[in-house]
Amino acid sequence: MEDLYQKYLACGGRVTTDSRAIAGGEIFFALRGENFDGNDYAAKALESGAAWAVVNDDAELPADARFIRVADPLQTLRDLAIWHRTHVRDGKLPVLGLTGTNGKTTTKNLIAAVLAKKYRVTATQGNLNNDIGVPLSLLSIKSDTEIAVIEMGANHPDDIAKLVRVSRPDYGLITNVGRAHLLGFGSFEGVKAAKGELYKWLGSHRGSVIFLNEDDPDLREMAAKQPCHTFGYGIAAQGAQILPATPEEPFLRIRLGDALIRTQLVGAYNATNVLAALAVGDYFGVSRADAIAAIAAFAPDNNRSQMVRTQANTLIVDAYNANPSSMRAALDNFRHVQAPRKLALLGDMRELGEESLAEHRKVVRQLRGDGLQACLVGEEFRRALESLEPGDEPWFADSAALAAHLTAHPVRDAVVLVKGSRGIQMEKVLPVL
Incomplete structure (x- = not known):
């Protein structure tokens, strides 16, 4: 892995799994799926300018020293991401892992916007939150990154357990647990158990912190099982007031103490997402005024709220x-x-x-x-x-x-x-x- 990591650094930390996205100088990982085989595009990736191509050792490809043959390119991608996570900034980079049934991407984007007022932030792009996206997100961390926000999604019981072993978060936040992907999880209790793997990881690592919606009884119950610190937020817990939406003021507005928080989000259900971002900002020393300004400037996209x-x-x-x-x-x-x-x-x-x-x-x-x-x-x-x-x-x-x-x-x-x-x-x- 040391040799591959040096190649990754020499490529400027640029990797891709999409041969169509080759700009020149990247490492291309040829992934296999049920309906595709990235090995079929490995030679084209090199022709397009990729510096290296990580391919299956059983792939029928022409002789080329730029092919890196491994048993499983996806596992190699994960291993490289773990190696980077544990070596960039001497392995001491703060990483916040985030999951939940609803609001993951919006909350992640709000948190990244707030933290960016004080830090150089690397955050998951779009919804690259699965077993491929999380390694790619980690590998996008640069040497000057000061904090990373990594979103993790789940459709099956062991998804989060696998992803935390790759992302290795120091801090964690579950937005909520709800009745989604029941076909994969089996039941609501299955959803809680799967998402709760984030809390379990944090509880097993000394010094970890859970950002906890104290208004949510399910999350309180789940967090109480883990021996780590919590940093709370919540509409009721903080005495926040959601102001009514009107034709003149259609977006979510929140009164928190003496502060009025304006957003470009639709729906009172986004209030806890906003308060989560403020809580993370408070913990990491972002001034409340800067955090409120970041939230006000954040504009949702991709058909979300x-x-x-x-x-x-x-x-x-x-x-x-x-x-x-x-x-x-x-x-x-x-x-x-x-x-x-x-x-x-x-x-x-x-x-x-x-x-x-x-x-x-x-x-x-x-x-x-x-x-x-x-x-x-x-x-x-x-x-x-x-x-x-x-x-x-x-x-x-x-x-x-x-x-x-x-x-x-x-x-x-x-x-x-x-x-x-x-x-x-x-x-x-x-x-x-």
Whole structure:
């Protein structure tokens, strides 16, 4: 690993798993998956300017000294990331690991923005939070980085346990635990156990700190099992006040003591994400004024808690993903939005296993109980509608069908919530709104 690490340093710390992203001088890692084999693109990566290509030792490739043959390029990528984590800045770089059911990426971005007011920060880009993305995020840490914020996602029981062994965090934050990816986790208790591997790692390493939402009983229970310090935050715990959203002030605003915190985020459910970022800033010595300024300047993207004004409507776009807890929070917030006309465009929540029907029925009942007009998309909502008393919610097989309907029947002068799981691609309706 020492030899590969020296090659990595000589390449300026640049690695990639995508042969299309070669700019020249990188190390290309040829990863294999169910439907692809990166070894097929290794020679092209070298032709495009990659300095080295890490390939499988059984790959049929031409003789070239720039091929580094290993048993498993993915494991080698992880090992290189661990080596870098334990050697950059003599292994003493503070790393904050972050996971949770909802709000991971938004919270990570808020924390990075706050810390950047005082430190040189490396943070996970986009949602590179899986078994490939976390090593790539660690390998993006530069020699002058002063703190790293690493997001970790999970769909299966052992995902976080694996990722903490790579990222080796000194500090940790779980945004929340909810009913998501139940097909992989098996149950809500399975979700808690999987996410709790972050706390377990911190508890087994002296000097670690948990940033804890003290309003959340599940997180309090999970943290109490670990012998490490906590640094708390929370709406109730801190006496914070969420100010009402109005047509004139549509974004989340929070009164915390004498301070008014303005954001460009939609939804009261983002308040704990904001307070988490403030707590991390407080712990690491970022002035409260600088932290509030960083939060005010942060603009969400990629269909996460965005407010978009078109010529016809005001859109609340939260279409990157959906699960029962995030859907309930989005609808709770939407119920309080003040507008003459409101419309919810909701797509299926995926990967819920045996609980899918029950959870989609709950969403339909919440819509009806709140008197919200809605259009529903996907097979799971079809099953839910067929199992309930008839209602007036139009149903569409996919987002393209809904987009066609909205083109034929335009919506105007409305506030429109757009939400659904990634696979439903609810963003397809945005151009017609």
